[in-house]
Amino acid sequence: VKEVAGAVTSATLTTVAVFLPIGLVGGMVGQLFGSFSLTITAALLASLLVSLTVVPVLSYWFLRAPKGTPEDAAEARRLAEEKEAASRLQRIYVPVLRFATRRRITSLVIAVAVLLGTFGMVPLLKTNFFDAGEQEVLTVKQELAPGTSLEAADEAARKVEKVLTEDKGVKDYQVTVGSSGFMAAFGGGTGSNQASYQVTLKDAADYENAQDRIDEALGKLDGIGDTTIAAGDGFGSQDLSVVVKAADADVLKKASEAVRDEVATLKDVTDVQSDLAQSVPRISVTANDKAAAAGFDSAALGGIVAGAVRGTPAGSATLDDTERDIVIRSSKPAATVAELKALPLGPVKLGDIADVKVVPGPVSMTRID
Template identity: 25%
Template sequence: HPELTIRQVTASVEEIEESYIASLEALLLGAVLAVVVVFIFLRDWRATFITATAIPMSLIPTFLVLEPLGQSLNGISLLALSLTIGILVDDAIVEIENIVRHMRDGKSPYNASMEAADEIGLAVVATTATIIAVFAPVGAMPGIIGQFFKAFALAACISVAFSLVVARTLTPLMAAFLLKHQKHEDADPFWMSGYLKGLGWSLKNRWKVVAIGTALFVGCGVLATRVPFEFLASGDTGRAGFSVELPPGATLAQTDAVVQRITRDLRARPEVTSVYASIGGQDVNQANVYADLTDKGERDLSQQQFARVMVDSWKPIPGARIGAGVAQQGGGPSDGTSYRFAILSDNGVALTAAARAVEAEMRTVPGLANVVNTAAIARPEILVTPRPDQAALMGVSTSAISQAVRVATIGDVDQNLPKYNLGDRQVPIRLRLTRDAREDLSVLETLRVPTAMGTSVPLSAVADVQFGAGPSQVLRQDRSRVATISAELDGIRSGEAAAAVSKLPTVQNLPAGVRQVPAGDEEFIQEMITGFAIAFGTGILLMYAVLVLLFKSFAYPVTIMASLPLAIGGAFVALMIGGSSFSISSLIGVLMLMGIAAKNSILLVDYIVMAEKDGMPRLEAIMDAAHKRARPILMTTFAMGAGMLPVAVGWGADVEFRQPMAIAVVGGLISSTFLSLLFIPPIFTIIDDVAGFLRRRLGRMFAGQRDVPAQAATPAE
């Protein structure tokens, strides 16, 4: 058919492709920045090359494992890899930095590789094990939240596990045969003397440091309450959707006329490239309209601003309810541009009155636009009310009245209809009154209703027939009637909208029998917080168990995990400074912090314990550990921060979802690193003193358990 021309009107695949390409760009750019950081610190291209080798050697096996597990290369898994790109070189950095330090002490590359790998082995295994211990329970979370975290947890855990294998095998091997002695001296960096002085003050004033750290954590917790909550951040996808609803009973032609006007208005806008409309999805009075927009850099208005301008321009259309965004099918979360409030009751009258009162007050809340109450949607109907006394006298049952009215208005049920055979199928023959007759009460009143004696009487003799109005639909939840008030978000987040609505007088004083239930994104936010609490607790316990097994101590893991509050507090501060919300992406970042924030403490505590076993006093061991491990701590922190920098800055597509996660991780890294370098050593001394005191008390208490009772002498016969 050469006369036919097929042209694409709209599609969502471009958005997916842009997000995929942006994730790959962030992955590659993050890898390059991480390698650059390593070179700046080590000033050795051979050591930098060995460290960079860990990235492809960790990523490629990850793809091989993800495929048999049924995981695709989606936005979540790519996001996990782009955020863990700095972690993949983390173990290799610690290994290679230790090897280089031993070489600068005069050892050969082979001997330095053997001794350094043996010295740092426990710390490398511990840092990787804590990350896996955090994400293992996260991947098993139930519900929609779990589906997000499953792909992320698998990609993160598998890639980090392979990075450990590479760091413990390939990195020392390559270092032993590729590294060469450098001529420059291993001088301390310019900041080392100032750091050691500050650490000395912290050790002398350890209780003051603990108080300062506690105050900072509490202050960050207070600031965290000011960070708005939402499930998913609204993004600019370049595709604006609009929902259209006409009053119940509207015809398809009337709906089409409104949609045609909306289409003409959209095509007249310079931001619109194409328009697609779908009429009659659920009912003939409903429609969805989609407008594809130009690139973000080519228009002055964002997608949300454009939708708000267009919806406001359509308010004069009579009888049409037009809103920004398309209703989410299947009960999933929204796109972050709407808010829903729901109340339940078994009393329909009280529910309707409460819903209308809440609707009126929600219209006064700043940031809420186009407030719609589902309980307020009514349609005209004909009410047939039987008169029981007259019906009983004439022998007419209510079922007979119902059947007569049903057959005349909508036709009989399919099982009772005659069929017209068309060979391969049967067409039911439905008989009913014409449209004009169905709308004429005098015609309906003359309908004949059969009696028990075999005669018939007019409908008006046994029932009252009149016009009325009723709800267009009755929605139920948990076997109770539910009323939902929806609104579009105009410059605020769903968490801020929920907080504002909860303060309304009607909401705080709902009538008896009427109760509020979570709805929309608020329901998913509650599920997210609950799942996060379970995953957080499980991750903490698993992390503690792993560290206890590795360090063979119940006290040292407490010191290591003391850096977690500092990291979480820094994440919330960064979100507030960056103007981001706490959403599911931020939650992923906070959970990632739990694993990587313990890295700094592990490197310090591991060296302190090792030095004390070699006979070094505790204070000297702490200062020596800080002196030798401060540089690898900063190297790994800067490498991870550089790897996440492209995502945190917001380069590429789909930045609204990816950016809060990277901001949370970078903020937590900064706070945990710079504070833990001064905070963890004093904590170590306190925990060590407490552990020593308990060890002495318990040793005296159970000293007899170690002694073997003397055997009584057997008398000679």
Template identity: 90%
Template sequence: MIAAAVLLSTFAMVPLLKTNFFDAGEQEVLTVKQELEPGTSLQAADEAARKVEQVLTDDKGVKDYQVTVGSSGFMAAFGGGTGSNQASYQVTLKDAADYEDAQNRIDEALGKLDGIGDTTIAAGDGFGSQDLSVVVKASDGDVLKKAAEAVRTEVATIKDVTDVQSDLAQSVPRISVTANDKAAAAGFDSTTLGGIVAGAVRGTPAGTATLDDTERDIVIKSARPAATMAELKALPLGPVKLGDIAAVELVPGPVSMTRIDGQRAATITAKPVGDNTGAVSTTLASKIDALDLPEGATATIGGVSEDQNEAFMQLGLAMLAAIAIVFMLLVATFRSLIQPLILLVSVPFAATGALALLLITGTPLGVPAMIGMLMLIGIVVTNAIVLIDLINQYRDRGLGIVEAVIEGGRHRFRPILMTALATIFALLPMALGVTGEGGFISQPLGVVVIGGLISSTLLTLLLVPTLYAMVELRKERRAKKKAAKRAAKAGVPAQPEPEEARETEPSGV
């Protein structure tokens, strides 16, 4: 009954656990993103960036920072890049423990500034991307835009996420050239003008050439290519200028165009706050399921949620495979189907201590913790094997079941306990997080293995011998009953049991 209660408590602890993919670890890096109005010049963006830099310089918790303003200036208008209206900052902190305070101080200081556009602050990625993402697909561009905005608005209502962005909402200024009535009279149309403008800014491809065994593109460029809108409008096209026969202007355009399975797609991303990514993913899934999207649009959850689910599923299958392999090896070793099952009883009870210690320490159940669970399968069975093997040896020497169990437990108690304690103390530095930058992996693993060893060691010394005695005594009684029946049928009087064989089932072995 006690064992059943412990097992039920193990299942009861599962909903209480925090879950994530990989712990972000101690954050020493902040990412600050700044976005100004589309079309902002590089010089104006640089001036706005200097205001943000001053805040970072004055903050006592900032060790150093790196800033990137724009990407390729006027050339960004011809595709790719982030444009000159954006800036990004990689901020290194003096102390990782000051992370939340530093983030709040910087956010508050930036909120007091004017003319710096929109700014967002988020943690730098720990191990891989920790972003949640929702992929929205639709065949029609307008439907996709409405659906993506609806999803972005809904995701922004989740209290445990920050930095909600849609790649469809992101834009860079692009040059738009629209021919007017004078263009036709001059012999130009919109397609021709577009090619001329592209050649004036980027150059005209003129084939390839092999130089130093490397094939290179040949591009013919003007000695003074247009670098501003005014210069582009003044571009001579025979007797007329470009600005006379076409409307030349900067318009916002998408950063990229994505298609998935033939449909247009947009991705909405958000950074989860805290270490319970699983709970945030569950909230996100419920909100997306309840969202009424425009007809023809679909939304699926990806990002860290998908990575976490896939990793947990694969590790769960690995655990089942490990248990099956261990069982087959034990069957071959003990030449029995029952005794290996008794040995494997210690495996689920190892999870009891592992999950309990995760709850006590507030450590999330992530991939490192799941790897620790996988390790426990082999570790906890080892102690049970050496105990049952010694009990079987005593029985082969002629001892009764109860006596063999008592002697086996007495002789194996010290070695099993010392082995478990040695392993636990060796893993303490990992569990305490004093192993350096890799602590976000080693700490959950150490906590799981230590907790599992504590519970499995106690159960190996108490539950496994008890189950062994119960099963073997029952088998012995059944064997004696069958022998008595066979003797009765044969007319042979049953032999009285020797005193040593008259053993009762133990109540507390």
């Protein structure tokens, strides 16, 4: 046991050192391969325990040497060595073993050189989960300021199209402006201020150079908003999301800006965006002290303003086997702050009992349980 315990233990622990760290990885990789890693590790350690304890005992019981004279034992050993020496594996391994034992310093130098060589190959290792490989398709996403009209978005998209048309590596492309079309059905564009481009390249092996060229050309344009370029058809993602939480809105804004600026300094990170920084103008109606005296509260004012802008549901009707909602609204609904302030509410106007003003509001609100 003493002769093989060291070799068996070191070999097993080397394999364990490869598989065990995988079980400590988080994210999707950890979810997929964590159980596999821990299972392999447990099996190897159990095998090591059995080989050092159970196997020697069983060998002592069932594999005892046959009885005979010392001469018979020596002859049996000689025949076994001759048989092993005749094998192809022994003819290759024995000279290597003799070289290693006779030239120990040289063997150590070779081992260290191989080790250093493996360190030099580390930069060539891929560290991502799914490698993009050679992509024939690039996905370009364009996002303008929230609230941008479809006409303005189309005008900005034409500037991007010109860059794609003039690039020598682009074979063809398809652009979708707004939330309609193929991409919207799969969660693509979500508003009139967005556009997406499916770009097909002439040479898949040149996708990195093409991506750099297009990105550089788009960076020189004004009035096209924010653009991002990714390899593939857009269904995969290499985005990394950082969630910032705070009880106070001002503290949250400062923390979000600090995180965004810090992440933007990382060399392997591009297109850092904060959804808190995006906003759209909204009209805020807040009841003042005069509202209660006039018989209105915040809830009542909210319903009145909604009815003045969107109309009031009055029922439904079936037309051509299709049920449709009936909405009563003014022929000229209020569309500006001045029109809302002048909205009559009995003897008073909305502007008399509420503060009506334009304030920035979030583009979207996401809840994480």
